[in-house]
Amino acid sequence: MDTFYKSAEQYYSEMINTLEDTDTSEHSIIRNALSPASYVFSQISLILDEIPKMIFAKSALENDYIETLEQRCAEMGIYRKQATKATGIIRILGNKNAVFPEQSIVTTKSGKTYMTQEKIIIDENGVGYANIAASDYGSSYNCSEGDIYIMPVKYSGIFTIANEEKIDNGYDIETAEALYNRYILKVQTPATSGNKYHYEQWALEVTGVGFAKCIPGAGNVKVIIANSNKRAANDELIKEVYSHINEVRPILAGTLTAVTVKEITINITANVEIDSSVILGDVQNIFTSAAKEYLSNKVYTTKKVSLAKLGGILVDIDGVIDYAELKINNGTSNITLGDEEIAVIGSVSLGVI
Structure with missing residues (x-):
C-alpha cells in the first residue's frame, strides 16, 4: 500500500526546492517561516496513512481501532455485546422475623463483593432467600457453590449466608475479535431466510453466547450453544436463545431446540x-x-x-x-x-x- 507520510524535513526540502541564491540554513528567515507548516503537513500525512487502517474491519481489528470496528459492524446491524453483572441467590439462616436489609454486602473469601437486591425477613423456619448482584461487571464475579458466605456487616438475628448454586452468568464485554468474527459470519456466509447460518447468527446476537452451531433436520432445527466464558450455558441463557430465535425466525420453520454443549x-x-x-x-x-x-x-x-x-x-x-x-x-x-x-x-x- 502506498504511504502518504513524509517527514517535516522532506516537506521543507520540497518547499525550498525552487529557491535560488536564498539563505535557507537552520536559523534563516525562510527556515523559521516554513518549518511550522512542514511539521503540520507531516502530521497530516501521518494521519492519512492511518485512515485506511481504520475504515476496514480487518485492519481496524489488527491495528486496535476498536471504536471504528464497532462503527463498521453497527452498519451491518451487529453491535458489541456489553459486560453483564453476575447474579444469583443466597440462602440466609437466622431467627424468625430477623431482617437482612436491601443492599447488604456479601463476599467470597477472595473479596469479591455482591449486594442483595431486596429486604428479606426470615420466615418461621429460620430461612430466607435473597437475590444478589455483583458489585461490578464481568466474568471474574462468577463463582462456585458455597463460595459466597462472608458478611462484612453483622445483622441481629442473622447467622449464616451462602449461595447454594454456582453463579456463572457474569460475562465480560465482547472481545474485538469475537465482534469481528460475527461481522465476518454475517458478510461472508450465505445467510438466507432461515438457513443454518441465520440460526447461528441469531444465537450469537444474544449476550452471553460465545459459540453457536446449527444442525438442521427434517422438520426440526437444533442449535447448540456455549457461553462467552467458553463453558456450558445455563438454563437461563438457553431459554434466552430459544426465545430470541423464535421471535425472528420464519413462521412454520419446524420445531426449534436449543441446547448447550456438554x-x-x-x-x-x-x-x-x-x-x-x-x-x-x-x-x-x-x-x-x-x-x-x-x-x-x-x-x-x-x-x-x-x-x-x-x-x-x-x-x-x-x-x-x-x-x-x-x-x-x-x-x-x-x-x-x-x-x-x-x-x-x-x-x-x-x-x-
Missing part, C-alpha cells in the same frame, strides 16, 4: 524434572493456567486434546528440564470431542521424576 472434564497428570530455579508448586500453577488457555482456545475450535501439545506446553515452562508419564484422564491417547462437546480443565497433578 463439558468434558480434562484431568492431567505427569511427572517432571525441574532445576533448582523453580519449585514444583509454581510449575503446576503455571502449567494449569497454560493448559486451561490451550483448552479454551485451540481445543475449542479443533475439537482435539493433543497429548503432544500438552507436553510441549509443559516442557516450555522455565525450569522444566523434561517430563514423563503424561496422561489425559488416566490415558495416553489424544481425546477427540464431538460437535456438542467442549473441553474444560479439571485436576492437574504433577510429581517429580
Whole structure:
C-alpha cells in the first residue's frame, strides 16, 4: 500500500526546492517561516496513512481501532455485546422475623463483593432467600457453590449466608475479535431466510453466547450453544436463545431446540524434572493456567486434546528440564470431542521424576 507520510524535513526540502541564491540554513528567515507548516503537513500525512487502517474491519481489528470496528459492524446491524453483572441467590439462616436489609454486602473469601437486591425477613423456619448482584461487571464475579458466605456487616438475628448454586452468568464485554468474527459470519456466509447460518447468527446476537452451531433436520432445527466464558450455558441463557430465535425466525420453520454443549472434564497428570530455579508448586500453577488457555482456545475450535501439545506446553515452562508419564484422564491417547462437546480443565497433578 502506498504511504502518504513524509517527514517535516522532506516537506521543507520540497518547499525550498525552487529557491535560488536564498539563505535557507537552520536559523534563516525562510527556515523559521516554513518549518511550522512542514511539521503540520507531516502530521497530516501521518494521519492519512492511518485512515485506511481504520475504515476496514480487518485492519481496524489488527491495528486496535476498536471504536471504528464497532462503527463498521453497527452498519451491518451487529453491535458489541456489553459486560453483564453476575447474579444469583443466597440462602440466609437466622431467627424468625430477623431482617437482612436491601443492599447488604456479601463476599467470597477472595473479596469479591455482591449486594442483595431486596429486604428479606426470615420466615418461621429460620430461612430466607435473597437475590444478589455483583458489585461490578464481568466474568471474574462468577463463582462456585458455597463460595459466597462472608458478611462484612453483622445483622441481629442473622447467622449464616451462602449461595447454594454456582453463579456463572457474569460475562465480560465482547472481545474485538469475537465482534469481528460475527461481522465476518454475517458478510461472508450465505445467510438466507432461515438457513443454518441465520440460526447461528441469531444465537450469537444474544449476550452471553460465545459459540453457536446449527444442525438442521427434517422438520426440526437444533442449535447448540456455549457461553462467552467458553463453558456450558445455563438454563437461563438457553431459554434466552430459544426465545430470541423464535421471535425472528420464519413462521412454520419446524420445531426449534436449543441446547448447550456438554463439558468434558480434562484431568492431567505427569511427572517432571525441574532445576533448582523453580519449585514444583509454581510449575503446576503455571502449567494449569497454560493448559486451561490451550483448552479454551485451540481445543475449542479443533475439537482435539493433543497429548503432544500438552507436553510441549509443559516442557516450555522455565525450569522444566523434561517430563514423563503424561496422561489425559488416566490415558495416553489424544481425546477427540464431538460437535456438542467442549473441553474444560479439571485436576492437574504433577510429581517429580
